[in-house]
Amino acid sequence: MNLTIIGVGLIGGSFAKDFKKLYPDSNIAGIDKNELNGKKALELGIIDEIGNYSTLATSDIVFVSIPVNSLTSELPKILDAVSEDAVVMDAGSTKKLICKTVDGHPKRRNFLACHPIAGTEFSGPSAAINGLYEGKTNIICEVEKTAFKLQEKALEIFQKMKMRIRYMNPDAHDKHIAYVSHLSHISSFMLGKTVIEKEKNERDIFDMAGSGFESTVRLAKSSPDMWTPIFEQNKENVIETLEEYIQNLETFKKLLINNDFENVYEEMNNTNRIKQILKGIPLTK
Amino acid sequence: MNLTIIGVGLIGGSFAKDFKKLYPDSNIAGIDKNELNGKKALELGIIDEIGNYSTLATSDIVFVSIPVNSLTSELPKILDAVSEDAVVMDAGSTKKLICKTVDGHPKRRNFLACHPIAGTEFSGPSAAINGLYEGKTNIICEVEKTAFKLQEKALEIFQKMKMRIRYMNPDAHDKHIAYVSHLSHISSFMLGKTVIEKEKNERDIFDMAGSGFESTVRLAKSSPDMWTPIFEQNKENVIETLEEYIQNLETFKKLLINNDFENVYEEMNNTNRIKQILKGIPLTK
Structure with missing residues (x-):
């Protein structure tokens, strides 16, 4: 399975760590606008390679953990770049504007709006830890707008990471x-x-x-x-x-x-x- | 050495625990206006016996860890009851009114005004823990008003408990x-x-x-x-x-x-x- 992490800090890096444990044969690419973060994540073994948007087409799963203002500007481009079978999920602490931004995008069904309630006060790839998501709540918004097969794919990962799933509308x-x-x-x-x-x-x-x-x-x-x-x-x-x-x-x-x-x-x-x-x-x- | 703890909750109970480790031959009496707290502390082995104000005369050290309103009402009576060689110390989170209350008391020199910055959000004898005071700051006020020998006695205990001492006036x-x-x-x-x-x-x-x-x-x-x-x-x-x-x-x-x-x-x-x-x-x- 090919996973791409966009934003390899605490949230993305911790996701990559748990993912690799669950799927040891997977290939994890990392994209970060801060070149040093990418290098650091590679050095720490959090990711297997540095990726870019042009290689996104080969990803099965894209986990986007970047600040919420970057999410609204990047998500449409990310959806443009992925394949029909890929699921793109975010980890943004806001959901209303993010959901609105991708609404009507031709690949809206490839997107799953998520907010895993997990984190620490630290940041960057060296702050990434194992088991960050275990027992934590992952709030999923507008689940009905995501293709059913892609929901299943994402949920399997969340369940293996032992997250608790809760569905909610973006306003709530x-x-x-x-x-x-x-x-x-x-x-x-x-x-x-x-x-x-x-x-x-x-x-x-x-x-x-x-x-x-x-x-x-x-x-x-x-x-x-x-x-x-x-x-x-x-x-x-x-x-x-x-x-x-x-x-x-x-x-x-x-x-x-x-x-x-x-x-x-x-x-x-x-x-x-x-x-x-x-x-x-x-x-x- | 005879120690009396007045108020055998988290603060007093933890002090008793560390004290017993440092001075295994000591006898620790506990006084608590809540009878159940005293019994619980006895049951948990935090104190050796239940005391009362009439037995205070045989105490070498009296540690008073009760709410600050009780401190102002009880401290003069406690000082009345102790011997000339006893040191009475408190653990109150305020110092100004407490120092003012004992000012002019005939046994003012037996009192050391303390505030060990330690605690948890829990309370009662069952919340008492070992090593609560290790590495913590103990603020001592108006040290010059305490008899020098009694200062020494108290400081030896604080040092053995690895507290850091800081002197300050009650207003500050x-x-x-x-x-x-x-x-x-x-x-x-x-x-x-x-x-x-x-x-x-x-x-x-x-x-x-x-x-x-x-x-x-x-x-x-x-x-x-x-x-x-x-x-x-x-x-x-x-x-x-x-x-x-x-x-x-x-x-x-x-x-x-x-x-x-x-x-x-x-x-x-x-x-x-x-x-x-x-x-x-x-x-x-």
């Missing part, structure tokens, strides 16, 4: 994911900013910060190249979540100002049930 | 800790609240949330009993950090509304240097 995806992923990134980035700004003497942060702080600002290490276009494409939903979050923070602040510690307690107590919710979330090892 | 402690700890807890609680409120169907959170979300809301599992009095005692500083945080979130929101994605990028890029800062933070295993 973008709305929900703003709450459980995009907002977390903004809260983390702005928390990091607030502390860095105040604590010019970084030695103080280093000495006094515990693992709780580390946990809440971990996502502030994420790549701005990846996240800027996500916020752009999902702007409306993200602004809505941000407004609600700010409103909740304002309410909490007012309770403090008014010495209403009974309700400060209640706010926290009511949110404690996040424990039960979190129990179900698979962690990246 | 409360100001900095608001940024690197207290604000993280509020951001996490309010993030949890925002998502729970929106996603009434919890199955959706469960399925779509990744490890990034888990990381940012982890602290929302923390105990309201512990955190309400912390926010109350450190109200002024906490409100200040909260105002700056909300301001930064508002700025980010405005950039999104104005389609100023160049500056959205810059905001994240500038905060990425948190990577270097986080490298120095020891993680709880």
